[in-house]
Amino acid sequence: MAKCVRNLDKGLVQLTLPLTSLPTAGLPAGSLRRRDAVQEAFRAALDRSGLTREYVANELSRLTGDSISIHHINNWTAESKAAERRIPLDYLAALGLILGDAGILQAALPAGWLGLTPEGAAVYEYGRLAVEERRRGRKKRELLERINGGREGS
Missing domain, CATH: 1.20.890 (cAMP-dependent Protein Kinase, Chain A)
Known part of the structure; x- marks a missing residue:
């Protein structure tokens, strides 16, 4: 018996919206780049907390269930490694709790948004x-x- 091939294509086409109707249309390219601000806020929060990098790494490992070493903390705070070593977003809440500082999360948010x-x-x-x-x-x-x-x- 021959297989019956059904044509499911009903000729539907996805319409695109003009870029001017998007909420981000007025923002210049690169205006939401937050990498440097997050790194600076993390360094400042770490300095203000008085906690050692080793303690922060151990506590971050405990809270997230991921293996975080002092080398991760060093890489995230090193100015020379800003482009290649970013702090994962899912660690921001734990870092904020450990360091007692919401500044890291605030630095990750666009202007006008609050953490x-x-x-x-x-x-x-x-x-x-x-x-x-x-x-x-x-x-x-x-x-x-x-x-x-x-x-x-x-």
Whole structure:
């Protein structure tokens, strides 16, 4: 018996969007290069922490389950190896916790974006709620004025 070949192609074509409609269209090439900023932030956080590179490597190994040596830490912080030795993104959270510094994560984010510690997130959430309460208060006053028909003083 001959095999029946079915043509599944329905002539569908993927449409492309004009580049001007993309959210990154206005950004210049290379504007999100964060490698140097991340490396500098890591060096600064390591210096401020007072922890040894060996301790950081051991703790990073323990937290991530990967084998991280002091040589990795040295390569990530060496200015001469900036182009070839990058800190993997999945280590940033662990490094932030170990060093007690969210600056490394902040350096990896584009301008205007925030990386918050749990305490910072609580402050942010509190502020967000305070702004919502103010908006609700204004809305309540407007509605009360409409209900009273402008007879505020009566």
